[in-house]
Amino acid sequence: MSNGSLPHITWCPTGPLCYLPLHAAGVYSDPLGPRVYDFVVSSYVPSLAALLRCYNDIPETTPQALIVTQPATPGHSPLRGTVDERSRLATVFSESNIRKSTLDDAQATVDAVQVSWSAFALYNGPLTLAKLMSTMANDAELAFLSACQTAVGDSRTPEESAHLGADMLAVGFKGVVATTWSIVDNDAPVVVEAYYKELLALRNAGSVGKDETGAAYALHEATRVLREKVGVEDFARWVSFVHFGV
Numbered sequence: 001m002s003n004g005s006l007p008h009i010t011w012c013p014t015g016p017l018c019y020l021p022l023h024a025a026g027v028y029s030d031p032l033g034p035r036v037y038d039f040v041v042s043s044y045v046p047s048l049a050a051l052l053r054c055y056n057d058i059p060e061t062t063p064q065a066l067i068v069t070q071p072a073t074p075g076h077s078p079l080r081g082t083v084d085e086r087s088r089l090a091t092v093f094s095e096s097n098i099r100k101s102t103l104d105d106a107q108a109t110v111d112a113v114q115v116s117w118s119a120f121a122l123y124n125g126p127l128t129l130a131k132l133m134s135t136m137a138n139d140a141e142l143a144f145l146s147a148c149q150t151a152v153g154d155s156r157t158p159e160e161s162a163h164l165g166a167d168m169l170a171v172g173f174k175g176v177v178a179t180t181w182s183i184v185d186n187d188a189p190v191v192v193e194a195y196y197k198e199l200l201a202l203r204n205a206g207s208v209g210k211d212e213t214g215a216a217y218a219l220h221e222a223t224r225v226l227r228e229k230v231g232v233e234d235f236a237r238w239v240s241f242v243h244f245g246v
Contacts, residue, residue, distance in 0.1 A: 005207070008216055009040045012048060021180065024239045028232070041220045043175075043243045044151075046166040054174045054245040055211050063098045063141070065089075073121050081185035085146060088193040096200050120147075120164065132164075137172035142215055144177045144195065146188045151178035151242055165244050175215035175245040183240050187226055191241055194222035216243045 011022050023042030027033025036042065045051040067089050069082040119126035145151075151165040165178030177195065199218035208214035219241060227238045 005217065006039065006041050006220070008043065010043045010045055010051060012045050012051070019180075021239045021242075023242065024235070028235075037220065037223075041216050043216045043245065045244060046169070050166070050169050051246070054169060065093055065098050070123060073123060076121055079147075079185055081188050082146075084186075085189040085192050088189050089196065092193060092196045092200070098200075132167050132171055135171055140172040140174070142175045142177075142199075142213055143168045143173045144192060145179070146177075146192055148179060148182040151180045151244070165242075169245050173245065175213040175243060177215065177219055177241060177243050179240045180242055181236070181240050184237055187230070187237055190229060191219075191222045191226050194225040195219055198222060211246065213246055215245070219243045 013020070013022065023036055023044075026035030026037075028035070045054070067086055069086045071080055071082050072078045119128040145164055145168070151163050163178070165176045168176040168178075195218045198221040199214050202208050202214040202217060223238050223241050226241075230237045232238075
């Protein structure tokens, strides 16, 4: 990144450490206490091998974006915030050179917005990790899994980082934003909008270097925006958003 930006650190925790928000560690009993996010921008990787794969062949083609929303998935609580999220993203992308396509419940039946442990809850059934692993995308760059618990694996096997966020790296994405627990429906549009605005600003300024995507810095800014909106003491609302990869 450009000079003057915070250094970037990549965490590769194992065992029970996988469940700790290392990116938000700090002293919160003191309003001026040190916090990790004041000193570094954080990313996570499920393994060193996954990190090396992320650095390979970051695409340099004209970016394209697919926005997928499903406000009402059968058998799940409605996510009305996805409508606002889609609208905000459409506005952000309309001011850029990114070509976008949008799927919603009026146009498609395979739309992922809710996640249950190891599968996306689709309109016509679950999309499991096993199905995702059967696909590979050489030119996939970034994914933002704006849903609940997309970075949650099985607590019985903490050494195995098997969750949707990590699996998107395995199928070819270089960077993935996911969530470590349930999120507030109205918070997601705020974070997503701030994330893509910052990401586009970084790229337009030429601040993203070779073998980087800028996603970690964009999420760092987006969580700052949410933290200022809800308050640093509302820990559960802003800590959940994490970045995997580069």
